Amino acid sequence: MADGQWTPSPDFNRLRTALLRQGEPDRVPLHDSVDVFLKKRFLGLQSADLQRATSRMQTGARLPLELEVEFAYRAGYDFVPLGASMHSGIADTSTVVKAKYAAFGDEYQERGWANEGRGIITNNQEFESFPWPDPEELDMAPFEQVGRILPRGMKVLVDHGKIFTGIWWLMGLEVFCGAIKRDPDLVARMYETVGAAQYRILDIATDFDCVGGVRFADDLAYAEGLMVSPAHLRRHFFPWFKACIELVHKKGKIFVFHSDGDVRLVLEDIIAAGADALHPIEPKAMDIVELKRTVGHRIALCGNIDLAYTLTRGTPAEVEAEVRERIRHVAPGGGYVLGSSNSVPEYVPLENFNAMREACFKYGRYPIALD
Amino acid sequence: MPVTDLILKDLKQRVIDGEPEAAVALAREALAAGCAPDVIFKEALFPAMDEVGRRMQCHEYFLPEVLLAARSMQACAAVARPLIVKEPALKPIGKAVVCTVAGDLHDIGKSLVCLMLEGAGFTVIDLGHDCKAEKIVAAVREHQPDVVALSAMLTTTMLKMKEVIDALKAAGLRDRVHVMIGGAPVDDKFAREIGADFYSEDAPGGSNHAREYVTAAKA
Numbered sequence: 001m002a003d004g005q006w007t008p009s010p011d012f013n014r015l016r017t018a019l020l021r022q023g024e025p026d027r028v029p030l031h032d033s034v035d036v037f038l039k040k041r042f043l044g045l046q047s048a049d050l051q052r053a054t055s056r057m058q059t060g061a062r063l064p065l066e067l068e069v070e071f072a073y074r075a076g077y078d079f080v081p082l083g084a085s086m087h088s089g090i091a092d093t094s095t096v097v098k099a100k101y102a103a104f105g106d107e108y109q110e111r112g113w114a115n116e117g118r119g120i121i122t123n124n125q126e127f128e129s130f131p132w133p134d135p136e137e138l139d140m141a142p143f144e145q146v147g148r149i150l151p152r153g154m155k156v157l158v159d160h161g162k163i164f165t166g167i168w169w170l171m172g173l174e175v176f177c178g179a180i181k182r183d184p185d186l187v188a189r190m191y192e193t194v195g196a197a198q199y200r201i202l203d204i205a206t207d208f209d210c211v212g213g214v215r216f217a218d219d220l221a222y223a224e225g226l227m228v229s230p231a232h233l234r235r236h237f238f239p240w241f242k243a244c245i246e247l248v249h250k251k252g253k254i255f256v257f258h259s260d261g262d263v264r265l266v267l268e269d270i271i272a273a274g275a276d277a278l279h280p281i282e283p284k285a286m287d288i289v290e291l292k293r294t295v296g297h298r299i300a301l302c303g304n305i306d307l308a309y310t311l312t313r314g315t316p317a318e319v320e321a322e323v324r325e326r327i328r329h330v331a332p333g334g335g336y337v338l339g340s341s342n343s344v345p346e347y348v349p350l351e352n353f354n355a356m357r358e359a360c361f362k363y364g365r366y367p368i369a370l371d
Numbered sequence: 372m373p374v375t376d377l378i379l380k381d382l383k384q385r386v387i388d389g390e391p392e393a394a395v396a397l398a399r400e401a402l403a404a405g406c407a408p409d410v411i412f413k414e415a416l417f418p419a420m421d422e423v424g425r426r427m428q429c430h431e432y433f434l435p436e437v438l439l440a441a442r443s444m445q446a447c448a449a450v451a452r453p454l455i456v457k458e459p460a461l462k463p464i465g466k467a468v469v470c471t472v473a474g475d476l477h478d479i480g481k482s483l484v485c486l487m488l489e490g491a492g493f494t495v496i497d498l499g500h501d502c503k504a505e506k507i508v509a510a511v512r513e514h515q516p517d518v519v520a521l522s523a524m525l526t527t528t529m530l531k532m533k534e535v536i537d538a539l540k541a542a543g544l545r546d547r548v549h550v551m552i553g554g555a556p557v558d559d560k561f562a563r564e565i566g567a568d569f570y571s572e573d574a575p576g577g578s579n580h581a582r583e584y585v586t587a588a589k590a
Contacts, residue, residue, distance in 0.1 A: 117478070173479055177435035178442075181389060222480075223555055224573045229433045260555075265430060284558060308556040312526040347527035 006361055008073050012155040012212045015078040019254050019277045019300045021335040028331045028364030030077050030357060031279065031302050032339040036061045037346040038353060039071045065146050073151050076357050079212060080150065082142055083159040084205035086133050086197040087166055119172030124186055132193060135200040147210035155212030158205045161258070163195050164218045164237050180232060188236065195240035202244055206251050213254030216244060221261025223285040230265050242273040249274060256302060260342065261285050271298050279303045282341045292330050301330060302337040305356055311340055311348050316355035323359035328370040338364065375406040379415045382447070386419035389439025391446040398447040408454040409461030416444050420490025424575025434479070441486035463494040465517040465585035468510045470498035472531035477524035480554060480574065484520055487578035504531070504538035511544050517588065518581045523554040533565040549584050551577055
């Protein structure tokens, strides 16, 4: 289906209905984090002033707001993502590598990588002297601006989270792992400080009328299982996670939880905390059909179109076939939002990204009638 | 039970528990009590890391526990290994070149594989991350390993694994090494596609397979 044959009809209630499992909306909604580089290609932009930002991991590179909105509108999303996080107030500590990451042409791109060894807060002295950003000082002007230009029916999803991830970024993964046993007080202080700052920022961001919900991203797991023990997460992470969900729900907004990997050891904790939806459900880590059967009546499911093969190395026909199958098995009854099994990075070919969207429009109209 | 056996049993447990200072003190105590350094590896350090790998695979241990145990093992090895340089009793079971491929800075998975291989008795040459094919080929030529283990985190960087295998073929070295791959986006199917010998979903699995491979190859 060509772009011209499909008319955009953003409707946040479509997404909200699916995420809150309130029956079947008019069609399966789309959800993803799409790389700036790919958005530019989609919009046909080439100008030098839209060079992607170097800092990718902590500040969240994005296009100018008008273009973010235009991309979301033309691509068929019901929301525009907008970041609000204490990490945008901290100097980027990632290591940047330049390589040919993209699926297009021969261009080199930069990608930031978290420090897995030693970070910038490794002891109490560094904790005390660290210039912690003040949530009240965070620039929220983009929320005001985007509220003025959103198309009718579209809302903002706040990109937030990174309490667990943010702490190990700051400490360095190895230091963080060591400190769990050898300096538990420092770890507890990190959770209190980062958790409180992120909670306050979430409170500020979700006060904007244009905000319809939150995408809380915190990678707790690898494909083979959790990075740290369930006991650690229950003691330090889940209290903040639950508080954030309660805050968002109190304001009548929705809460999508993103974690890479296999989170089944804490799935009950995620559900009990009140998360509306789980994203992105990597096929290698978890079986979405099994999740739909076992917990699909308690939490909505998002994502699962395979980034490891289909979206990156497959053909558009293979992408279409996978989307069709996913919709056939998981979408009936609602509670499913379609998208990549992680995100749409720069190395996804544009034709595969388009094949995913267009297959969603083609097969995702309710009632689902696929054999 | 002889006193050295008691010390080694305690040492093994301290490594499993991730207590490097206590483990090193016990390693020194074992040596002072007359325990041969190679016995420290065979009776305490290697079995400890086997147990750590087992616990990781059944989700009793997670990254922090594994890293602390591995660091404890390394600290003890640093005490005992210099004493067995001239000792033929503890030959490495094999040699492994390990790295993350070009464009990829994911380190922790690769480091875990290094630690588990070391804990299994391999000599490990850790080339680090962001390694181009030519660097890996040069290392294979120089060190003549039994095993080459490649890691990647991204779908785009995992494609570099094939470039490494092609470069090994071009250099006439492919048949001399057993190539294992691992990392978030790769799987068994991809391993077969690119002509790798083995895919492991985790570090203990890779280490166990490498040990089985060299044991069978040298039998």
